Amino acid sequence: MRVRVCVVGKPRLEYARLGLEEYAGRLRKGRKFELVHVREGTQAQEGERLLEASQGFVRVVLDERGQPVDTLTLHKKLTQWEMTGEKVAFLIGGAEGHAEETRAQAHWLLSLSKLTLQHELALVVLLEQLYRVETIRRGEPYHR
Numbered sequence: 001m002r003v004r005v006c007v008v009g010k011p012r013l014e015y016a017r018l019g020l021e022e023y024a025g026r027l028r029k030g031r032k033f034e035l036v037h038v039r040e041g042t043q044a045q046e047g048e049r050l051l052e053a054s055q056g057f058v059r060v061v062l063d064e065r066g067q068p069v070d071t072l073t074l075h076k077k078l079t080q081w082e083m084t085g086e087k088v089a090f091l092i093g094g095a096e097g098h099a100e101e102t103r104a105q106a107h108w109l110l111s112l113s114k115l116t117l118q119h120e121l122a123l124v125v126l127l128e129q130l131y132r133v134e135t136i137r138r139g140e141p142y143h144r
């Protein structure tokens with residue numbers, strides 16, 4: 001299955017760059033994984049760019065107001081989409097968060113926690129969770 005992560009801007013923080021490298025590297029060995037950075041701008045411009053980058057994909061919009069899930073639920077959702085041949089895109093907003101229009105286009109509004117995370121940190125957490133799901137899919141002992 002094709003999984004794309006669309007994120008506003010490129011990570012500037014060193015820890016985020018390292019986390020991104022680590023988990024994006026691991027993910028590229030599994031499912032068809034793509035990372036798309038869209039240019040920063042106004043909230044509306046960023047929203048348009050995120051929607052354009054995820055055209056034709058099931059859109060999972062990451063937002064603290066979304067549905068909180070555990071890793072096994074995320075795994076189940078991805079498996080369902082894989083079985084129906086969908087491509088899935090995860091959208092991470094910029095410093096101002098997502099525009100209302102972006103949220104309105106979500107197939108699923110997903111929360112990583114109730115806490116507001118800096119967007120580069122949210123990206124690293126998402127990638128680690130996608131990697132965790134991948135290891136569950138492959139029956140590897142990473143997830144406990």
Ligand SMILES: C[S@@+](CC[C@H](N)C(=O)[O-])C[C@H]1O[C@@H](n2cnc3c(N)ncnc32)[C@H](O)[C@@H]1O
Pocket residue numbers: 061062063064065091092093094095096097098110111112113114115116117118119120122
């Ligand atoms: C700094 S946050 C934006 C905060 C903004 N005040 C808001 O109301 O959304 C930047 C991006 O990181 C992601 N993010 C931050 N915390 C999150 C969380 N708890 N769950 C899911 N995504 C989160 C979202 O994609 C969000 O658009």
